[in-house]
Amino acid sequence: MTGETCKTSRSSEDKIIEIDCLHKWFGDLHVLNGISLTVFRGERIVICGPSGSGKSTLIRCINRLEEHQKGRIMVDGIELTGNLKNIEKIREEVGMVFQHFNLFPHLTILENLALGPIWVRKVPKKEAEETAMYYLEKVHIAEQAKKYPGQLSGGQQQRVAIARSLCMKPKIMLFDEPTSALDPEMVKEVLDVMINLAEEGMTMIVVSHEMGFAKSVAHRVLFMDFGQIVEENTPQVFFDCPQHDRTKLFLSQILH
Amino acid sequence: MVKPGKNSIQGEGLRAPVIRIGLLQWAKTNLFNGVLNSILTIATLFLLYKVVPPFVRWAFIDSLWFSSAEQCRAGSGACWSIIPANIRFIIFGFYPHELHWRPLVAMIMLVALLFYSKNRDHWRPSLGYIWIAGLSTMGILMRGGLFGLTPVDSDKWGGLPLTLMLSFFGMFAAYPLGVLLALGRRSKMPAVKTICVLYIELIRGVPLISLLFMSAVLFPLFFPEGLTVNKIIRAQAAIILFTAAYIAEVVRGGLQAITRGQYEAAESLGLNYVQKMRLIVLPQALKIVIPPTVGILISAFKDTSLVVIIALYDVLKTTKSALANPSWMGFSPEAYLFVALIYFVCCFSMSNYSRRLEKELHT
Numbered sequence: 001m002t003g004e005t006c007k008t009s010r011s012s013e014d015k016i017i018e019i020d021c022l023h024k025w026f027g028d029l030h031v032l033n034g035i036s037l038t039v040f041r042g043e044r045i046v047i048c049g050p051s052g053s054g055k056s057t058l059i060r061c062i063n064r065l066e067e068h069q070k071g072r073i074m075v076d077g078i079e080l081t082g083n084l085k086n087i088e089k090i091r092e093e094v095g096m097v098f099q100h101f102n103l104f105p106h107l108t109i110l111e112n113l114a115l116g117p118i119w120v121r122k123v124p125k126k127e128a129e130e131t132a133m134y135y136l137e138k139v140h141i142a143e144q145a146k147k148y149p150g151q152l153s154g155g156q157q158q159r160v161a162i163a164r165s166l167c168m169k170p171k172i173m174l175f176d177e178p179t180s181a182l183d184p185e186m187v188k189e190v191l192d193v194m195i196n197l198a199e200e201g202m203t204m205i206v207v208s209h210e211m212g213f214a215k216s217v218a219h220r221v222l223f224m225d226f227g228q229i230v231e232e233n234t235p236q237v238f239f240d241c242p243q244h245d246r247t248k249l250f251l252s253q254i255l256h
Numbered sequence: 257m258v259k260p261g262k263n264s265i266q267g268e269g270l271r272a273p274v275i276r277i278g279l280l281q282w283a284k285t286n287l288f289n290g291v292l293n294s295i296l297t298i299a300t301l302f303l304l305y306k307v308v309p310p311f312v313r314w315a316f317i318d319s320l321w322f323s324s325a326e327q328c329r330a331g332s333g334a335c336w337s338i339i340p341a342n343i344r345f346i347i348f349g350f351y352p353h354e355l356h357w358r359p360l361v362a363m364i365m366l367v368a369l370l371f372y373s374k375n376r377d378h379w380r381p382s383l384g385y386i387w388i389a390g391l392s393t394m395g396i397l398m399r400g401g402l403f404g405l406t407p408v409d410s411d412k413w414g415g416l417p418l419t420l421m422l423s424f425f426g427m428f429a430a431y432p433l434g435v436l437l438a439l440g441r442r443s444k445m446p447a448v449k450t451i452c453v454l455y456i457e458l459i460r461g462v463p464l465i466s467l468l469f470m471s472a473v474l475f476p477l478f479f480p481e482g483l484t485v486n487k488i489i490r491a492q493a494a495i496i497l498f499t500a501a502y503i504a505e506v507v508r509g510g511l512q513a514i515t516r517g518q519y520e521a522a523e524s525l526g527l528n529y530v531q532k533m534r535l536i537v538l539p540q541a542l543k544i545v546i547p548p549t550v551g552i553l554i555s556a557f558k559d560t561s562l563v564v565i566i567a568l569y570d571v572l573k574t575t576k577s578a579l580a581n582p583s584w585m586g587f588s589p590e591a592y593l594f595v596a597l598i599y600f601v602c603c604f605s606m607s608n609y610s611r612r613l614e615k616e617l618h619t
Contacts, residue, residue: 065523091523092526096520102518102521104540105540115525116525119527119531168525
């Protein structure tokens with residue numbers, strides 16, 4: 001499926017994200033050019049591509065950190081428009097992990113994690129803290145609960161960021177280049193957490209250059225360039241026989 | 257033997273050598289380590305020699321502290337006696353003489369409450385109630401009319417209680433108003449944004465004195481016949497509105513300093529606008545701008561002296577009036593030094609507290 005077709009052909013109740021003919025401009029720059037994508041529950045998608053191709057913008061449109069001008073986005077049956085109520089409902093179900101972690105520096109790790117459940121899901125404080133400790137243990141960082149983000153290393157902060165999103169028990173997790181700001185040593189610890197998450201059946205959309213991760217865990221790999229999805233396939237087909245020249249060029253540059 | 261610990265590198269814990277420098281050595285390396293520095297040092301020492309001993313002689317050695325005006329004129333030193341002789345007028349203004357205990361108790365209560373609130377452990381909801389009770393008591397003490405206290409019209413309020421009242425309420429109300437204005441100015445809603453911009457730019461464009469004039473002269477023209485608003489309240493409103501505009505801009509700077517990622521992380525978690533600002537953005541932004549905010553508040557404290565223009569007797573005006581007395585005329589340096597000391601004590605305490613607060617918040 002390329003970016004030109006504007007009608008999705010499968011119909012199934014399992015669709016969790018439906019993007020239909022999406023266009024977005026930053027001023028005059030046409031950054032998303034007719035994107036259509038359907039993501040099914042439990043699916044793991046890796047999006048790769050050169051800088052400026054629109055991959056981060058695409059996933060940021062899914063939780064309305066960016067507004068699209070044309071086209072339709074449906075998340076878990078709710079349409080993403082300017083309607084604030086819908087946006088907030090969608091954001092409760094979509095977790096996001098950023099390249100630069102974005103932990104709240106004035107709160108302890110435990111407070112960082114408990115904040116969402118307490119204030120958005122209205123969970124009592126004790127229960128929120130128990131959930132927080134559970135997820136901290138899951139990402140192997142429970143002993144740092146009382147520390148502040150500034151006292152942790154990059155890899156630890158990113159794992160905390162993942163745990164923070166998980167505390168909201170989202171249906172979808174978006175990752176915007178989660179390991180791009182990390183030392184090579186720390187990349188593995190974060191990828192391990194993401195692989196664990198994948199094995200538990202979380203729906204994940206990951207923008208990343210970690211091709212090893214894509215090969216081992218992704219259901220589909222997308223290649224984007226100039227705001228369009230150039231190629232979309234299972235990892236085996238994508239890496240072994242890429243069909244477009246642009247994809248071949250890109251892969252030859254990043255795989256050694 | 258040094259035990260290997262977290263800070264030792266490769267097991268060999270080496271400590272930095274301790275160097276003791278004598279005073280002469282220090283003076284040689286810091287004050288006389290070159291021609292220019294030596295010249296500056298000598299010039300400074302000479303200046304100090306010219307200024308300090310005469311001042312000390314005037315202020316402390318030859319000075320008179322509790323004498324009468326005639327004895328002061330006969331002497332050559334500072335006449336600090338002007339202060340004890342006029343202290344009650346300087347501090348309390350025209351407040352009835354026999355009732356001075358009331359503003360005194362009110363001021364002590366205010367200072368006590370402020371000291372209590374200094375400690376961040378006390379920042380609980382109960383603190384709000386304590387303040388409300390305290391402020392009501394202070395109001396009753398000053399006003400009278402209840403509990404058998406003789407009523408004292410607010411026209412008679414003056415001196416230090418008036419200065420403290422105008423500055424305290426000024427700061428207390430201007431700060432949240434300023435924060436709201438800053439948030440409003442950054443809002444995407446055009447009406448809110450325009451109103452906030454207009455307010456801030458108009459208020460910042462005029463001196464406080466002109467606002468005080470307007471509050472005293474212009475606003476009564478708009479009020480219906482017979483409705484007169486207390487002059488102190490009008491002055492207080494002018495001070496609040498003025499200070500809020502400056503606080504707004506400083507807070508806006510702080511809001512801009514918070515990286516977009518913080519806003520986005522808060523939004524991704526599903527926090528709404530109020531939660532995002534209250535829990536994530538404002539705690540960080542307000543902390544960053546403590547230095548300029550305290551600067552504005554200190555200025556606001558000193559700006560209360562401008563109410564002299566609308567015939568309110570703050571502590572500076574009462575001091576000036578004490579000097580108008582023919583027997584004490586001519587001793588203005590002593591009187592103004594005293595009132596400067598009062599201002600200094602208050603402003604320095606605020607400054608000191610802000611430094612302590614910053615230190616605490618950075619842990």
